[in-house]
Amino acid sequence: MKILTTIITSVALFISITTSKAQHRSELPAQDATGISLDDIKKTKARFKYEIERTKTRSLPITIDTNFDSFIDEADYNEVDIEALQLNDIVHHNFQKDIHNYKAIASYKIGFSEDFYSIVVTVIKKETKMESILINYTLDGKFMDSILVSHDDLTESSTRTITNISESTLTRNHIFIEDQQERIEESVYRIGTDGILKELSSEEVLIDKVIRQLELRYDKVNTHLLVTKVNPANTQETIMVIPEYAEIDEDEIYFELNSHIVVVTNLTGDIIHHYFESSKTNGMVYDAVRLSEITIDTAPYIVAKNARAFGVRVNFYGLSKANPYSKETISLFVKSGNTLKKVVHNFDVMEYGGEWDTNCAGAFIGTKKILILSKQVTKGYYDIIVKEKITETINYENEEGDCDTKEKITSNSGRLLFDGKTYISN
Incomplete structure (x- = not known):
């Protein structure tokens, strides 16, 4: 009986290894065009949906003026799922590629459209720089477009960014202090029905x-x-x-x-x-x-x-x-x-x-x-x-x-x- 059990176990193990090797050779998990397995995609979608559902919504119009003074109390922070929102790719790709040390500290939704999601995420970089990023996603969590909407820098007090957002447009002001004079560079973007931001x-x-x-x-x-x-x-x-x-x-x-x-x-x-x-x-x-x-x-x-x-x-x-x-x-x-x-x-x-x-x-x-x-x-x-x-x-x-x-x-x-x-x- 002991010998039989050993034989059965060995056979099962052999079949398992053989099957595993065969799958590895010719039956890899189904993938999409990016090479990500469909199982992982399903998990990511579920995780993204959960993150969307638990993120609070702020109404329009809205002024985004990110600064360290806005994050004093514990209630000013909320948990942000970095992987679900693909922040590693978005933050590094769209902004400063040489900065990898950042923390996401807060987020909220903006209801532009029923056809895509918009989230503003605030991150701290190297403990001295704070940025807020508007990110648009498809309903199933694919990245569409993003833009820096506000920033504060403890090491450089001569610049800051403030953005006003209405139902259809985003007005971003880069403010520079030079020789005690304030200079503003204004850029206006239209938020298209496809979630893409277009500078006007x-x-x-x-x-x-x-x-x-x-x-x-x-x-x-x-x-x-x-x-x-x-x-x-x-x-x-x-x-x-x-x-x-x-x-x-x-x-x-x-x-x-x-x-x-x-x-x-x-x-x-x-x-x-x-x-x-x-x-x-x-x-x-x-x-x-x-x-x-x-x-x-x-x-x-x-x-x-x-x-x-x-x-x-x-x-x-x-x-x-x-x-x-x-x-x-x-x-x-x-x-x-x-x-x-x-x-x-x-x-x-x-x-x-x-x-x-x-x-x-x-x-x-x-x-x-x-x-x-x-x-x-x-x-x-x-x-x-x-x-x-x-x-x-x-x-x-x-x-x-x-x-x-x-x-x-x-x-x-x-x-x-x-x-x-x-x-x-x-």
């Missing part, structure tokens, strides 16, 4: 300030058609057209846009003039005829003795190859108190259309109009002379089978007169 240009910062003043959400703004231009009549100002979705289908095959026309100060981004128009009257509809572009026209439209207008041009084009179509309209605006007055409404300055066989034969007509301010005045505003050029084109196949063109050009002129509220055709 000066123009984008200005746009962000205006969108927040208008209390609009970024997902309700058509940023592709949004346009800005410095006002040549006052280079301290910028004119903006901000299109806001009024109605949209899921595939964006059709949408209507409300329009916010604003004039803002370049220094602060404050709105000093604002005009709102609904999609029901501004003509900004993207349908079978596509709204392709909005531009700001700052030509010197001197419409009255002390009034210079600027234009907003809107371009459209049709999708039909057999029936090509395009159009451009212009609206003119003048400053009036803290708003804008629309004195020319969606006036057609270009229209082109026709019908052809998509090979050669067809007929087309194109109209272009130029607006010229006259010296004659009607109800306090100069009349606008409209110079019109009409081009009629006929394409046909000649006797040799080549495609020939006949063209006829005519010209017209008209006037727009001010009726006390807006310009109308005479």
Whole structure:
């Protein structure tokens, strides 16, 4: 019996060793693309989820001003799972690679989105430097992006970092003390819906300030058609057209846009003039005829003795190859108190259309109009002379089978007169 038991044990041990070697050779644990075993991934996910659930949440907006004076009492600290949050990689990779001696002392969540997690972690490095880091993770714990949001240094009192965070943007201020003078370098980041942080240009910062003043959400703004231009009549100002979705289908095959026309100060981004128009009257509809572009026209439209207008041009084009179509309209605006007055409404300055066989034969007509301010005045505003050029084109196949063109050009002129509220055709 003793011999049998020994034999069985030896066989079992042999099978175990053989199986182990075979697995090691050809049946390694299932791995993801990084080479980490799936079992480890499952453990990491569970550990990350637990860390997320036990981390407290702070509401927005929030100012992050990390300093040693903020960590006096025991309640100021909380336990942080370094491995679950992958801090060894994040802290060393994104900041100072030569520093490995650090302690994570506190953390809290910020609720930017339901699609990813955001955690602010505070760490002490070499006992003299304290940093807070904003880290974004996917819902299953994969690192997305991170940024230093605040710091304090006991060995160097001439610099510090403070960050203000809103629902969509992060404004980071690096503060330097030089010759008893404070200098601030400001950087603004947008937190995308994908959790990635993007530093904004000066123009984008200005746009962000205006969108927040208008209390609009970024997902309700058509940023592709949004346009800005410095006002040549006052280079301290910028004119903006901000299109806001009024109605949209899921595939964006059709949408209507409300329009916010604003004039803002370049220094602060404050709105000093604002005009709102609904999609029901501004003509900004993207349908079978596509709204392709909005531009700001700052030509010197001197419409009255002390009034210079600027234009907003809107371009459209049709999708039909057999029936090509395009159009451009212009609206003119003048400053009036803290708003804008629309004195020319969606006036057609270009229209082109026709019908052809998509090979050669067809007929087309194109109209272009130029607006010229006259010296004659009607109800306090100069009349606008409209110079019109009409081009009629006929394409046909000649006797040799080549495609020939006949063209006829005519010209017209008209006037727009001010009726006390807006310009109308005479």
